[in-house]
Structures are given as structure tokens and as C-alpha cells.
Amino acid sequence: MRTIGKALGVLIVLAIIGAGVLWLDPSLRTPAWVQAQVVGLNTGVLPVDRADWGFLKLRSGPAGLDALETLERHSPRTEVRRVAAAVDGQWYEKGHEFPCSFVCEDDGPLDHETRFSELRLPLDGMTLPRDLLPGQAIPQDFWDDQRFHLGCPMPPKKWTRSETCTLRMADLTGDGHPEIIIDSRIDGLEDIYVRSVLHQGWTVYRQDKAGWTAAAHIRFREVDDAASPDAAPHVMTAPLDILWLDGHAVNFFCGRCSGSRLPTAGAGMAAAAAMAPRLGQVPRLYGGPVPDSLIKALAARKILPSRFDGLAARDASFIMPTTVTNPPACFVSADPSACWIIVADIDHDGRDDVMVLDRKPVYENPDLRMATLMMQRGGGWQVVANRTICAGKGEPSVAFRPSPWRPVEFDGRLYTPDDDDQTCQVPFLMM
Numbered sequence: 001m002r003t004i005g006k007a008l009g010v011l012i013v014l015a016i017i018g019a020g021v022l023w024l025d026p027s028l029r030t031p032a033w034v035q036a037q038v039v040g041l042n043t044g045v046l047p048v049d050r051a052d053w054g055f056l057k058l059r060s061g062p063a064g065l066d067a068l069e070t071l072e073r074h075s076p077r078t079e080v081r082r083v084a085a086a087v088d089g090q091w092y093e094k095g096h097e098f099p100c101s102f103v104c105e106d107d108g109p110l111d112h113e114t115r116f117s118e119l120r121l122p123l124d125g126m127t128l129p130r131d132l133l134p135g136q137a138i139p140q141d142f143w144d145d146q147r148f149h150l151g152c153p154m155p156p157k158k159w160t161r162s163e164t165c166t167l168r169m170a171d172l173t174g175d176g177h178p179e180i181i182i183d184s185r186i187d188g189l190e191d192i193y194v195r196s197v198l199h200q201g202w203t204v205y206r207q208d209k210a211g212w213t214a215a216a217h218i219r220f221r222e223v224d225d226a227a228s229p230d231a232a233p234h235v236m237t238a239p240l241d242i243l244w245l246d247g248h249a250v251n252f253f254c255g256r257c258s259g260s261r262l263p264t265a266g267a268g269m270a271a272a273a274a275m276a277p278r279l280g281q282v283p284r285l286y287g288g289p290v291p292d293s294l295i296k297a298l299a300a301r302k303i304l305p306s307r308f309d310g311l312a313a314r315d316a317s318f319i320m321p322t323t324v325t326n327p328p329a330c331f332v333s334a335d336p337s338a339c340w341i342i343v344a345d346i347d348h349d350g351r352d353d354v355m356v357l358d359r360k361p362v363y364e365n366p367d368l369r370m371a372t373l374m375m376q377r378g379g380g381w382q383v384v385a386n387r388t389i390c391a392g393k394g395e396p397s398v399a400f401r402p403s404p405w406r407p408v409e410f411d412g413r414l415y416t417p418d419d420d421d422q423t424c425q426v427p428f429l430m431m
Contacts, residue, residue, distance in 0.1 A: 033055065034055075034056065034067050037051055037056060038070065038071060041077070053087045054113055054114070057091040058091070058093050068084050068088050069088070074144075078124065081147070082121050082122060082148055085122050086119040086121050091114040092110055094110055094111065095109045095110060096109060097110075122150075123150060125146060125167075128165055129165075131166050131167070136169045136178070138180065142180055142212045145212040145213070150203075151182075163186045165182055165184045166182075166183045166185070167181070169181065171406070172204060172235055172405050172417075173206075173404060177207075180205040181203070184201050185198070185199070186199040198222065199222050200220045200231075201218060202217070202220075202408070203216075204217070216405070216417030217417060217418050218233075218255050218417050220233065220411070221255065221410075232410070233409065235406050235408050236407045236414070238349065238406075239348055239402055239403065240347055240405075242400065242401055242403045243342065243355060243399075244401060245389060245390070245396045245397070245398060246390060246396045248389060250371055250387055251418075252371075252373040252385040252387060253415050254416070269303065272328075273301050274331075275331040276298035278334065281336035282339045283337070285341065285357070285398045286343065286398040287341075287342060287344045288343055288352070290354060291343075291354070297380060298381075302381070328358065329386075330359065331356075338359055338360065339357065339358060340356070340357040340359065340395070341357075342354070342398055344400060346375075346400065347407065347414065353374065356374070357370075357371050357372075357391065367393075368391075369389060370387070371386070371387050371391075372387075373385050373387075377412055382412075384414075403416055
């Protein structure tokens, strides 16, 4: 018995010495301590608020970061998976400085390492409602990649509103493999409006070699919720062509962009009406003659505005500008030589669309021009968008290329994802 007792004593002493060595020497401590955290968390022996999350995120190198990913993707405990996702994106060392975008709300570098109590646990995407067609199912590998990374944006304060996020699937690229969509919808009463406003947007996830990632965002323009109670986005089956000028893409369907705004829906119509009989004299860069129906619509001042036209404000001293876009700026001069015209059926609906390019530079910049798209939508011609784009001093080259995305229709307008690769395009941002 004495021999056994001595042996156990030696083992205990060796274990204490070994633990001390592991604690003092990080190179020896790291693998064992990382594994201890993983096993303890997965079995429930180690509570999530007692785990050494800072060690896993900041002080254990690749082994700790791999452990965080493994915990998030494969832990049998949902609570552990949520916390691991939060730690990966929110745990910072003392002295960390957050980059500023437009406004810096932080006081400066962090004066302490992130604490467990400061974590904001992410949404569990598997709890979101789903609107799927028969036979559609969200694949498991999507949940492995994105289950705790599906943000559902919160609306501004001072709203009486409701917010929903719904999972959908649709083939936005035409390759036969549906993308996964987070459809966020906020409708309610903003403090400056008399009536309720609907805001809606999509985040589109695609699968590539790296897994499922957020590949695109579509921001639909606000609409009057009372006038458009059943507004719902749907993916068009026809392809869409994108205009390229001097090698630069022009995205007329960017949801985060807005054209020049007018004080009233009828502004600019007089100039357009005066220009209508002279459209045939405008030099064409591409396509056939201007459709007679557009000439007649301009002459009769029947270019349709957006359905959301500056909802009545609560404060009479505050005038909310409309989202009606201008007719082409060059129409004001009533000079056909002030414009170029491009005619093409870009949405493949069997009807020509018309793009007008101003020759006069914008903002006195010789490389910037204003481009305007007019299409037949909603029973008549609409000024769809104004875009400030790059085009050199001379006559620009014109080309059309298929959009990598199918267009999405919402409340009578077409949208494509906001593309950060649209080089040399200067959008008017939505306020």
C-alpha cells in the first residue's frame, strides 16, 4: 500500500509541475489548453462564461482560431456555437482602435480587452421564417457557414414599425443553382412622414470554393406602404444587358443610387415636351430611331414618375424632395447637338429602351457626363434613372454586355445588385 501511495504522490507532483510548465511556457501550453477549452465547452463541463475566449482569439495563434471555427461550425451545443461566432467577430485586445467611416462614435483605443459580458450574441439564422418553393431546402453546408452570421438590420429609432427577415431561394444568375436570400422588410411610420413607408432589401448568398458568402446586396427604393400594400420583389426570367461607355459599366438599376431630385413631379416636363419633335435630330451612338411612342409621351408630358413621390411631411416647413428623376439635362437647351442617343432593348421585352448622354460635362469635370435611361414600364414611359458616369471628351465607345445577375422587379422598377466594381461611376446616394 505504501508503494502505491508513493506512486500516486509522485504522479500528483508531476502533474502539478507539468501544469505549471504549461502555464508558464505558452509554446507548450497552447495545444493542451486549446484542446481543454474545446472539450470542456462541447461537453458542458466548462460554462461559456468561464471559458478562456481571449486566449482562443488573441493568444493561441492559428490553433485557437481554428478551434473557434470548429466550435462555431460543429459544436453539439447551440449556445457554444453562438458565443464562438460572437467572439470571432467582437473580441478585441486592449488598445484596439476601430476604423472610422463617416462618423467616429468611439472615444479612442479600447482601455481593456473585450469582456464576455460585452458580447452581443448573433441571431440564430435557423429561427428565421422561410418562404420556399416546393422541393427547395436550405442546404446544411449553408448553415455550417452562415447560421450565426445572418444579420437582420434594425430600423432607425423614432419609428413605429414592424420588421421581418425571411429566407428565400431564387436563381439570380441563371445557372440553374439558386442563391439564398435574406429578405428584410421594414414597414412603419417614420417620424417625418404622415403615412407609412416600406423599406425592403435583399442580401444574396452564393456558394463558391470558399463556401457560402454574401455576394451581393439589393436595396429597393422606399415606397408608400399605403399605395403599395402588396409590393413584393420577384426575379425576372429575361436577361438584362448593361451599357458600357468607354470601357466603364453604367448600372442604371443600382438600388442605393438616386438620380437628381426634383421639387415636384412635373418639373422638367416643359423642356422635354419642347425637345420631343427634335429627338430625331439627336445624333445616335447606337441602335435605330427613337420610338414614336416616346416622342408622343414627351410631347404630351406623360412621362410617369415614381409611385413614391415625397410623402406628405408632418412639419409643413420641411419639404421632402421627390424621387422623380429628371428628363435628360440636355433637353433644357432644346439643342439636339447637346445630346447623344442610344437605342436598344436592354431588358429583352421586345420594346426599345432609350439612353440619353449629355455632351456637357458634369461638375465642370471634362471626364464626367450625365446619362439618363427611359423605359416602358407600368403602362407608359418612365425616366428610370440619371447616372453621372465616365465618358471622355470625344464621342464615347458603346457596348452592351449581359449582366451577371437577373433583374429583380419591385413596385414597377427593375433592380440589380449594387456592384462595387462599377468603376468610374458617381452615384447619387439615397439619404
